Amino acid sequence: MxxxxxxxxxxxxxxxxxxxxxxxxxxxxxxxxxxxxxxxxxxxxxxxxxxxxxxxxxxxxxxxxxxxxxxxxxxxxxxxxxxxxxxxxxxxxxxxxxxxxxxxxxxxxxxxxxxxxxxxxxxxxxxxxxxxxxxxxxxxxxxxxxxxxxxxxxxxxxxxxxxxxxxxxxxxxxxxxxxxxxxxxxxxxxxxxxxxxxxxxxxxxxxxxDAPWGAIAQLLDELAVASGLPVDTTANTQVPDLESLYPRLLTLAEHLLSLMEQFYTRFYHLQLSVVTEEVGVDRNEALKLRLQALLNAALQIAEQYFNIQSKGSLSDRCRRVEQAGWNYIFREDYKDIKGLSAVERALGDRVAEEANARMWHMRLVESFVAVSGNYIREKPTVERFAETVLIVWQMLAKIQGAKSFQRPKLGKxxxxxxxxxxxxxxxxxxxxxxxxxxxxxxxxxxxxxxxxxxxxxx
CATH class of the missing domain: 3.40.1130.10 (Glycerol-3-phosphate (1)-acyltransferase)
Incomplete structure (x- = not known):
């Protein structure tokens, strides 16, 4: 930062x-x-x-x-x-x-x-x-x-x-x-x-x-604790596999989405359409729709601050927000930074701090630009499962302000x-x-x- x-x-x-x-x-x-x-x-x-x-x-x-x-x-x-x-x-x-x-x-x-x-x-x-x-x-x-x-x-x-x-x-x-x-x-x-x-x-x-189901199960436990979910101790007696871990991943994803929806609704006054199983949508499809709505809302927070239009793909929007943030931090009018007064530098620092705060929303979004909601279901492999869990880990690391994003090593x-x-x-x-x-x-x-x-x- x-x-x-x-x-x-x-x-x-x-x-x-x-x-x-x-x-x-x-x-x-x-x-x-x-x-x-x-x-x-x-x-x-x-x-x-x-x-x-x-x-x-x-x-x-x-x-x-x-x-x-x-x-x-x-x-x-x-x-x-x-x-x-x-x-x-x-x-x-x-x-x-x-x-x-x-x-x-x-x-x-x-x-x-x-x-x-x-x-x-x-x-x-x-x-x-x-x-x-x-x-x-x-x-x-x-x-x-x-x-x-x-x-x-x-x-x-x-x-x-x-x-x-x-x-x-x-x-x-x-x-x-x-x-x-x-x-x-x-x-x-x-x-x-x-x-x-x-x-x-x-x-x-x-x-x-070698399929690292044990390491994946342990990481899911850590993510559950970090997000406030109880850890199912009875699961420790089972040999972890995709069938036993997939419901846990869905529950974690639903819980995190609820937390983030409440965060943006309460503190940023955004209206997020909530999709649940009651309307006839299965859990995976509901997660996909909720995630897309949340990503769009998070980007809007940054776009509104930088006065950027919300158009194009999520990736395109992320890049425009990133560059707008860099423009606020790395200033063309600061080429001669020693020539600035103390007040000018303090105001510039305030702008840089605010730009970083707004770019944080974009950093959350860019972790999920390729997440479709059916990546695991269409081909249920340990690789796809692990990749999805690691994306969730990365999101929590960013929320918690981690200074290093060295991913957990699940296996060779x-x-x-x-x-x-x-x-x-x-x-x-x-x-x-x-x-x-x-x-x-x-x-x-x-x-x-x-x-x-x-x-x-x-």
């Missing part, structure tokens, strides 16, 4: 350091084992990626890895893929690739604000370039555009824009990846270069080595990375350049194609 007004956020320029990358590659396996739940990473269709890197190094193509982003650990799995698995498969195929195998990447400029300033330095040394998501960040866009067309390595970015906590459910893709691809094609054409431009969908899926996991069929930007470029309307339609069409391709990797 930032409670004082600040000068504008500075751009962190990419400053790729090959020596630091070498150290990072050597340290990564140990870090994965000691700091994450990941104990195995495997990949499918790596031969496709080997071929792409060979053609990239032969200056035949430029490409971007568009990867799924269910968890914060995803980038580390991708670095492991590029540094360990791709070189191994290349050797098996007797294909020589220049070392290192790496990718420039785009990351959210807000990450160093909550993860620590050192993260911005690390990302810079690894060749990453930041972007502010909720506005037209021309400095960030120019840097990413230049790296795509001229960088030493291919690009990598998450077209969903943020993590959603769900391995088997995609959030709607943002159009930025398609736009970056067309800009790259445009820049290459202007420079008289003949490289083809490709976007490569990459799936990332997590599964547990394995990661499967799947390389999809590359999609050609170059083939659609003629439509993009024919007119402004054609450009917008080409971006929309390519984004839809990419969404479908990534959905197929689930």
């Amino acid at each position: 930032i409670y004082q007004a600040q000068p504008p956020l500075e751009f962190i320029p990419p400053a790729f350091n090959p020596l630091f990358l070498r150290f990072f590659h050597s340290f990564l396996p140990l870090w994965l084992r000691s700091q994450t739940t990941i104990n195995h990473i495997e990949a499918e269709n790596v031969e496709v990626l080997v071929k792409l890197y060979r053609e990239f190094q032969e200056k035949k193509i430029r490409f971007l890895l568009a990867f799924r982003h269910p968890q914060t650990e995803d980038p580390f799995s991708l670095v492991y893929l590029l540094s360990q698995i791709v070189p191994r498969v290349a050797r098996q195929q007797s294909i020589t690739l220049e070392s290192p195998i790496h990718a420039h990447f785009i990351y959210d400029r807000g990450i160093p604000l909550w993860a620590g300033g050192y993260v911005g330095w690390l990302a810079s040394q690894l060749g990453g370039t930041p972007i502010q998501r909720g506005k037209a960040d021309w400095t960030g866009l120019r840097s990413a555009r230049d790296l795509f067309a001229n960088g030493k390595f291919p690009m990598a970015a998450a077209p969903e824009g943020a993590t959603n906590g769900l391995s088997e459910k995609m959030s709607p893709l943002e159009p930025g990846i398609a736009q970056m691809g067309f800009w790259c094609a445009e820049d290459l054409q202007k420079a008289g270069r003949t490289e083809q431009v490709l976007i490569v969908p990459v799936g990332i899926k997590y599964s547990y080595v 996991q394995k990661v499967k990375i799947t390389i999809g069929k590359p999609l050609s930007i170059t083939e659609m470029y003629p439509k993009y350049k024919e007119s402004r309307l054609g450009a917008r339609q080409a971006v929309a069409d390519f984004t839809n194609d990419l969404q479908q391709a990534m959905d197929n990797l689930l």
